[in-house]
Amino acid sequence: MSRSVRRFLSPLAAGVALMALASAYTFVRPAGVAAATGPMDDESIAHVLDRIGYGARPGDIERVRQAGVLNYIDQQLHPGKINDSALAARLSQLNTINLSTADIAREYFLPAEEERRRQKQGQAQTDPNDPAAPKVQPGGPIMKERQVIAELDEQKILRATYSERQLEQVLTDFWFNHFNVFAGKGPERIMLTEYERDTIRPHVLGSFRDLLGATAHSPAMLFYLDNWMSTDPNGPHMTMADEMRQRNRGRLFGVGRPGFPVMPPPQKQQNAQNKRPTGLNENYGRELMELHTLGVDGGYTQKDVVEVARCFTGWTIAQPRQGGGFRFDPRMHDDGEKHVLGHTIKAGGGEKDGEQVLDILANHPSTAKFISTKLARRFVGDNPSPELVDRVAKRFLETHGDLREVVRTIVESPEFFSPGAYRAKVKSPFEFMVSALRSTGADIQGPVGLIRSLQQLGMPLYQVQPPTGYGDVAETWVNTGALVNRMNFALALVQNKVQGVRVDLPADEMNAARDRLVQSALQGNASDATVATLQKAKDVTQLTALVLGAPEFQRK
Numbered sequence: 001m002s003r004s005v006r007r008f009l010s011p012l013a014a015g016v017a018l019m020a021l022a023s024a025y026t027f028v029r030p031a032g033v034a035a036a037t038g039p040m041d042d043e044s045i046a047h048v049l050d051r052i053g054y055g056a057r058p059g060d061i062e063r064v065r066q067a068g069v070l071n072y073i074d075q076q077l078h079p080g081k082i083n084d085s086a087l088a089a090r091l092s093q094l095n096t097i098n099l100s101t102a103d104i105a106r107e108y109f110l111p112a113e114e115e116r117r118r119q120k121q122g123q124a125q126t127d128p129n130d131p132a133a134p135k136v137q138p139g140g141p142i143m144k145e146r147q148v149i150a151e152l153d154e155q156k157i158l159r160a161t162y163s164e165r166q167l168e169q170v171l172t173d174f175w176f177n178h179f180n181v182f183a184g185k186g187p188e189r190i191m192l193t194e195y196e197r198d199t200i201r202p203h204v205l206g207s208f209r210d211l212l213g214a215t216a217h218s219p220a221m222l223f224y225l226d227n228w229m230s231t232d233p234n235g236p237h238m239t240m241a242d243e244m245r246q247r248n249r250g251r252l253f254g255v256g257r258p259g260f261p262v263m264p265p266p267q268k269q270q271n272a273q274n275k276r277p278t279g280l281n282e283n284y285g286r287e288l289m290e291l292h293t294l295g296v297d298g299g300y301t302q303k304d305v306v307e308v309a310r311c312f313t314g315w316t317i318a319q320p321r322q323g324g325g326f327r328f329d330p331r332m333h334d335d336g337e338k339h340v341l342g343h344t345i346k347a348g349g350g351e352k353d354g355e356q357v358l359d360i361l362a363n364h365p366s367t368a369k370f371i372s373t374k375l376a377r378r379f380v381g382d383n384p385s386p387e388l389v390d391r392v393a394k395r396f397l398e399t400h401g402d403l404r405e406v407v408r409t410i411v412e413s414p415e416f417f418s419p420g421a422y423r424a425k426v427k428s429p430f431e432f433m434v435s436a437l438r439s440t441g442a443d444i445q446g447p448v449g450l451i452r453s454l455q456q457l458g459m460p461l462y463q464v465q466p467p468t469g470y471g472d473v474a475e476t477w478v479n480t481g482a483l484v485n486r487m488n489f490a491l492a493l494v495q496n497k498v499q500g501v502r503v504d505l506p507a508d509e510m511n512a513a514r515d516r517l518v519q520s521a522l523q524g525n526a527s528d529a530t531v532a533t534l535q536k537a538k539d540v541t542q543l544t545a546l547v548l549g550a551p552e553f554q555r556k
Helices: 003-022 042-051 060-067 069-076 085-091 101-125 141-162 166-178 188-203 208-217 219-224 240-253 266-274 283-292 302-311 352-362 365-379 386-398 403-411 429-440 448-456 480-494 510-522 528-534 540-549
Strands: 315-317 326-328 338-340 343-345
Touching (some): 042 060, 069 166, 085 141, 101 141, 141 188, 141 429, 141 448, 188 208, 188 219, 208 219, 208 283, 208 403, 219 315, 283 352, 338 352, 365 386, 365 403, 429 448, 429 540, 448 480, 510 528
Antiparallel strands (some): 315 326, 338 343
C-alpha cells in the first residue's frame, strides 16, 4: 500500500472499509422493490442492472425506465438482437481472441517453449548471476506468449464494462466458473481462448445438454481433468482397421512367422512416444457428477464414478501441445457393459457410451435442482428459498434444460423483485471493479493496471486452480483486508493512477456532487453513517472514492 493511500485511509477511508465489513452480512432496505408487473422506481431498475449486468452507467436507469424493465429483461435474454458494435470496435484491437487453439500453439506457445529450452540450456552453462546470463527478452517469444492470457483478460474486462449484452457477459462468467479450468496447468493456457469463445459463450442461453456436451468434448476440460489420458487398463484394443493392417502386413511381409516380430498397435506406439500413463482416471467422472450436474448430494455412488469414467475412456485430444482438438480413440475405450445411476449401457457402444451418460445426467432431477440452486444463488441471494428452487427446477425439466427459460423464471420471479433480494449479494472483486468502471464512465485504454488490480483484489482471472471455481457467497469475499484493497482501488481509479484507465470527473460543487453520486451510484439510498462520512470529503475526487468504497456500493 502506498504512503499516500495509507494517509488517505487513516482514519476516513479505513472507517468506510470497516463499515462495509460490518454491513456485509446484514442489510435492511428501507422500502420494498417494486413488483415486476408494476411501475419501477430507480432503486428497482438499479437492482435489475446490478443483477443481470455489472451495474448502471450514467444514463442507464433512465434508458431502462423508458424501455420498461420487463422489455429490457427480455432484450437481455435475446442478446443476438442487441447491437454491440461499440464493443466490437474495442475488441478489434486484440490480436489473439479470434485465433484457434492450433494457431495459438503454433504462433505463441511452441516458440515460447523452444525459447525456454534454449534458456535452460544456456543457464546450465552460465552463472545465473552473470549479467550476460539468458533473460526473458522484451518482444521475445515468451513475452509474446503472455499476450494470449493478457488479451483474454482484457476482452473479459472490456465485455463486462462496455457490452450492451450485459446478461450474456454475466452468464458467460457464471458458466465458465461452473465448468472451471485452470490456466496454470501445462498447455491449458493456449486452450482457454477457444474454450470460453466457442464452448461456453454460444451456449449460455441455449440447451444445458448442449453446453454440457460442448464442455465434455473440449480439449480444455479433457486436459484439465486428465480425461485425455484415461484408458481401459486392459487396453489398448485393436480396431477392425488395425486388424486389417496386421493381416496385410502378414501377407506382404510374413508377419507372425517365427523370427518376425508382430508390430505393436498404433496406440501403444503413441503412448510410448508421449510417455503417457495408462489406466482409468476418475477425475472427470467424479467432477462431472459432483460439480457439473447432480451435485454432491445428487444420489450417485463411487461405483457410478467408476462406471462413468469407463464410459469416457477414449475421449482424448489429438496432440494437445500442438492445439489439437477432440478425438475419440477406440483403442483406449473400455467397450464393456456399464451401469450408471440405474441405467444399463450396453457393450459395444464406443463413443456413444459417454453421450448416453451426458443424456442421463442432463435430464436428471438432481441436475435440475443443483443447477437451479446455483443460478438462483447468483441472481437472487446466497440462500434462495426452496420454493423458488423447486419452481425453477420444474421449469428446467419441463423445457429439457432450456437455459433461457430457466433464467427467465428466476429474473422475472417475485423473489427476484422482493425486498429481501435488494442488495442481498456482496459483489465479487471483478463485479466491484467493473461496476466502478461503469459508474465513473471510465475509458479503458490498456489492461495492465486492471489485471494487476484484480490480482491485488484476490480474483485473478482464469487462475482458479480447484474445479469448484470462485465462490459466490458473501463469506468468500468479506474481510477487512479485502475491503481496504477495494478502497485502495477506488482511490487509484479516480486519481487516474490505474495504468491504462482514464476517469474524467465532473467539476461539480461539493454538495451537488454528493447528491449526484449518492443518486447515481447508490440509488439515493445511503445510510446515515455513509452520508456522514461523505460529508467529510475534501474534494470531488475524494468524495467519489468514498462513494465507491461505501458499504452500499459493495453490494448488489
